[in-house]
Structures are given as C-alpha cells and as structure tokens.
Amino acid sequence: MVDRYYWGKVxxxxxxxxVPVVEVDTESVRLGxxxxxxxxxxxxxxxxxxxxxxxxxxxGKALRDIMQEQNLDVGGLVVDAARPTTVKTRVIAHGQHVVxxxxxxxxxxxxxxxxxxxxxxxxxxxxxxxxxIEDYNKGVVxxxxxxxxxxxxNKYNVPxxxxxxxxxxxxxxxxxxxxxxxxxxxxxLGGKLLTDADVERAGRxxxxxxxAKNVLLTRGEHGMTLIDDEGHVTHxxxxxxxxxxxxxxxxxxxxxxxxxxxxxxxxxEAAFLANCAGxxxxxxxxxxPVRPEPLLQEALKHATNHR
Numbered sequence: 001m002v003d004r005y006y007w008g009k010v011x012x013x014x015x016x017x018x019v020p021v022v023e024v025d026t027e028s029v030r031l032g033x034x035x036x037x038x039x040x041x042x043x044x045x046x047x048x049x050x051x052x053x054x055x056x057x058x059x060g061k062a063l064r065d066i067m068q069e070q071n072l073d074v075g076g077l078v079v080d081a082a083r084p085t086t087v088k089t090r091v092i093a094h095g096q097h098v099v100x101x102x103x104x105x106x107x108x109x110x111x112x113x114x115x116x117x118x119x120x121x122x123x124x125x126x127x128x129x130x131x132x133i134e135d136y137n138k139g140v141v142x143x144x145x146x147x148x149x150x151x152x153x154n155k156y157n158v159p160x161x162x163x164x165x166x167x168x169x170x171x172x173x174x175x176x177x178x179x180x181x182x183x184x185x186x187x188x189l190g191g192k193l194l195t196d197a198d199v200e201r202a203g204r205x206x207x208x209x210x211x212a213k214n215v216l217l218t219r220g221e222h223g224m225t226l227i228d229d230e231g232h233v234t235h236x237x238x239x240x241x242x243x244x245x246x247x248x249x250x251x252x253x254x255x256x257x258x259x260x261x262x263x264x265x266x267x268x269e270a271a272f273l274a275n276c277a278g279x280x281x282x283x284x285x286x287x288x289p290v291r292p293e294p295l296l297q298e299a300l301k302h303a304t305n306h307r
Contacts, residue, residue: 001033001086001136002063010093022093031066032088033251034134036289038072040255043289046262049128051076051120053109053140055085076120078113086138108139118148125152129262130159132254133172137165146171161258163250170209177267178212179254182219196225196235203227214267218253218278226271234268239279239302252281252290273299 008024031039038048050072054060056079063085067074083105091098109117117140121131131153135141146168153160159176169188172178182193185202193199199217204227207215213229223238256277260270276298277290 001031001035001088002059003030003032003036004028004087004089005030006089006091008091008093010098020093020098022091022098029062029066031063031070033086033136034132035063035067035072036251037132037134037255038067039070040252040289041259042070042072043291044256044259044295045292046259047073049073049076049120049124051117053078053080053083053113053117055079055083056081057085059087059103060085076117076124078116078120080109080113082110083107083139086136104138106137106139108142109145114142114145117145118152121149121152125156125158128158130161130258132258133160133162133175134251134254135163135165135168137167141168143168143171150174159258159261161254161261163254172210172212174211175213176261177214177216177257178206178210179216179218179250179257180206181250182217182222185217193219199225199235200227200233203233204231207231216257216271216274218250224271224275224278226268228267234271236271236275239276239298249278249281253278256290256295272302276302 005028006022006024007026008022010020010022012021014021034052035050038050041048054063054077060079064074084103086104089101131149133141133146133149150160154174161177162172162175162179164172164178164180164184166184166187169184186193189202189205193202199219203215203217203225206212207227215227217225219225221238223236226234253274257270257274260273261267273295277295280290280294280298281288
C-alpha cells in the first residue's frame, strides 16, 4: 500500500457544505501496509523481502520506486493489472486527521497470481528467519494462501507471526504468534473484553482454537496481554505517554516482535520490546518506523519495572 498525506491548515468552512477547507502546505508519500512493516524491519537492522501485489498503475510504479530508493527487495512483488494499487490518503490539519480516502480493490487474488506469490516464498524460504503475514482484507491473503505459507514455514521451522483481520481470522492455525487487537477479538468471538479476566479467557480460547504457540493481544491504552506456549499470562501496561496518531502502530509492534524473535529473543522479551515500540510510534503524527536507538532507550527506561 501507499500512504499519501496532505498536511495543511483550516481557516474557514466551505460555502458549499458544512465542512472545513484545508489549505494544503505540503504533501508526502510513504510506504504503507505490509510495505510499512518491511520499512520497520529495515529500520531495525533486518533485511525484509516483500511478497505481495501491486497494480500496474502510476501509484504501483511510485511504490516500487520508493522501495528501490530505500534498497528494499522487490523481488517478491507481483503485478495485478486488473486492480489498482491500494492508496490510503490522509488529510491532516493542525496535527489532526480530517478525513481518510481509500482507493483499493478487495477482490480475491487470481489463482495464477497466488502461485506466483507462493513461488516467491518457496524460492526464498531457506534464507528467511521469520515470516510475517499481514492481512488487511484486501483479497491477497486468502484461505488457500494462508494454509500454504504456514505449511511451507513449518516444514522449514521458520517462525510465523500474524496480524489478522476479520475475514480469515480463524484460518491462521499452527503459527508462532497470533497478534490480534482487542476490537478484532471482540468482533470475532463476540462480547466485550472489559477486564483482564475477559482478555485472559479470550486469549486462551484463541490459542486453543488455532493451535497457536503464543497469542499476543494488543489492547490500545491498556497495553498488551501475552498468553505464551505454556499457557502463562502476562499483562503489560502501555508505555505510551502521549497519543498523537495510532496509524501504523500495529505494523511497528509486529515488526519489532518478529525481528526480536528472529534474533534469538524469548517471546516475553520480544513482546516487551514490541510494547516499547508501540508506545514510541503513537507519539508521532504520521506513519514512521521505529528505530534502534529510541527503542533501546525506551527499553532501558522500562526494563527494571518489567523484570
């Protein structure tokens, strides 16, 4: 995906309708979606391989150009001429979101393109230390794709972490870490998660239903809850001091979690670092990757209490 931003100011209301008129000062284009996950991995010192679809449009070309400028491997990208490249356009005035405009297609990826995507995974599997499956309900991460990728990863003992969405929520079986957010769990299981006990029950149920080794449930202002591979539960308070923009926070969390696991961290250490990363990125307006030095300082600040 591409994240496009228009930054400006509001001084008046439109005479055509009761809406603000944003006078644009600057605009920017950034990597979004799974491309933002790759951006975070690279910022933390990892070497990401992107596997996914783009359109054959001007935006798809711009996306590839940005990736190549940042030395990101585009060898796993497949072009689908029948769909537009996904663009999320955000209009921001005085540091606040005014509106978001999405340009996208959610139709399922055609079978021949699914094979091309899977070939990219198979060809590179021996060089991968981890696989992140980012599902945005855009038609690329289908049931067949999920099953095939997890099967390949488990065959070669490559850890798999998952950021799910609603359509395929219960299809992610036998993964290393399943990382839903609170709203996704509430809508998928039914009922509200109002207390720690509610979260624990939901996390244990998900871990059992999906045969997942670990479940990391993100809870916004209430932090995160980890149910590990032995069934132990750890609640972590949020480290965020100010919340300016939650866009891309989930991307930074799963990126940090996965690169930590790939580097030899325990799931508890990885979840702690991911919590630190999430607290950092929500303090900035606009999507930006978490970087090693601020992450290290944040981890050192909270390490004593974490122990």
